[in-house]
Amino acid sequence: MNVGCTQFYNDYGDIIKATMGKAREINKVHTAKTLSASLTQLYRELLEEQPMVNHRSESFLSIKVIIPEQ
Numbered sequence: 001m002n003v004g005c006t007q008f009y010n011d012y013g014d015i016i017k018a019t020m021g022k023a024r025e026i027n028k029v030h031t032a033k034t035l036s037a038s039l040t041q042l043y044r045e046l047l048e049e050q051p052m053v054n055h056r057s058e059s060f061l062s063i064k065v066i067i068p069e070q
Contacts, residue, residue, distance in 0.1 A: 039063065 023031040042063045
């Protein structure tokens with residue numbers, strides 16, 4: 001699943017970044033809460049697949065790619 005997420009991000013990353021930027025302009029707190037909830041859900045799904053998460057694995061790094069740089 002996460003590999004698909006990374007591929008989607010690679011294909012549409014510019015659009016996603018622009019959308020996230022606009023959302024941040026509108027409401028920073030709501031955007032941060034939404035992003036946090038999404039990343040938490042992805043991490044929990046990863047934990048269901050692998051009880052011990054390797055922070056250097058492709059699955060984990062694909063989640064990390066989504067996190068915006070500040």
